[in-house]
Amino acid sequence: EIQLVESGGDLVQPGGSLRLSCAASGFSFSTYSMNWVRQAPGKGPEWVSHISSSSSIIYYADSVKGRFTVSRDNAKNSLYLQMNSLRDEDTAVYYCAPTGKILGTMGYWGQGTLVTVSS
Amino acid sequence: DIVMTQTPLSSPVTLGQPASISCRSSQSLVHSDGNTYLSWLQQRPGQPPRLLIYKISNRFSGVPDRFSGSGTGTDFTLKISRVEAEDVGVYYCVQTAQFPHTFGQGTTLEIK
Numbered sequence A: 001e002i003q004l005v006e007s008g009g010d011l012v013q014p015g016g017s018l019r020l021s022c023a024a025s026g027f028s029f030s031t032y033s034m035n036w037v038r039q040a041p042g043k044g045p046e047w048v049s050h051i052s053s054s055s056s057i058i059y060y061a062d063s064v065k066g067r068f069t070v071s072r073d074n075a076k077n078s079l080y081l082q083m084n085s086l087r088d089e090d091t092a093v094y095y096c097a098p099t100g101k102i103l104g105t106m107g108y109w110g111q112g113t114l115v116t117v118s119s
Numbered sequence B: 001d002i003v004m005t006q007t008p009l010s011s012p013v014t015l016g017q018p019a020s021i022s023c024r025s026s027q028s029l030v031h032s033d034g035n036t037y038l039s040w041l042q043q044r045p046g047q048p049p050r051l052l053i054y055k056i057s058n059r060f061s062g063v064p065d066r067f068s069g070s071g072t073g074t075d076f077t078l079k080i081s082r083v084e085a086e087d088v089g090v091y092y093c094v095q096t097a098q099f100p101h102t103f104g105q106g107t108t109l110e111i112k
Helices: none
Strands: A003-007 A018-025 A033-039 A045-051 A058-060 A068-073 A078-083 A092-099 A113-117 B004-007 B010-013 B019-025 B038-043 B050-054 B067-072 B075-080 B089-095 B107-111
Touching (some): A003 A092, A018 A033, A033 A068, A033 A078, A045 A068, A045 A078, B004 B089, B010 B019, B019 B038, B019 B107, B050 B067, B075 B089
Parallel strands (some): B010 B107
Antiparallel strands (some): A003 A018, A018 A078, A033 A092, A092 A113, B004 B019, B019 B075, B038 B050, B038 B089, B089 B107
16 A cells, blocks of 8 residues: 655744655655645645756755755655745645656655644 | 646536536646546635546546546536535645646535
8 A cells, every 4th residue: 555654743933944845655755756736725836846856856846946945765754855944935834745757746645744834 | 837727616416416617728638648637626615636637537535427528629618417415525626737826716505
């Protein structure tokens, strides 16, 4: 069974930093591209970042470029998101989701981790 | 960026009746590999999104056959043949043909 468990969400002040983690199991993590997607309260999902299986290709949404850094550790089946210079508008539930080769999209989602940016 | 526009934004439906949601993209979603990367997600209240349909018309594992997808290029449709109570939630189309991946605004399906 495919499982994705996000963690690291917390209440943080504007300008602060946070590191999110995603523990993956039940599939060959090292062969899948991964994404971070967030969802602000009452809003639709917003794609945040993508990292290829070997970490050679990385993309960010303009809204987080220069502030967030995605990384992965294939030996630990883990995905990370380092979030710096946090803003109020970064408040959201953050999900990790693999891009399935056959699906061509984000087929599996974890329960997410809540990041609240507030003073 | 590709803009995804869904209509309607709200859809009150009687149980057992059909429902239809449209999604239009501002650019073609046909990838250079020949596939069209348009998918549909369902989000029930308090739950994470769940994949229903991928590459326009392919039902994901475990998705009931009352859900179907169709369309080409820039115009796509999700249909529910007979709405059941468990179908209540918000439906999103999403394109993964290019980065940034983008989502539609969402369509809220509610029971009349």
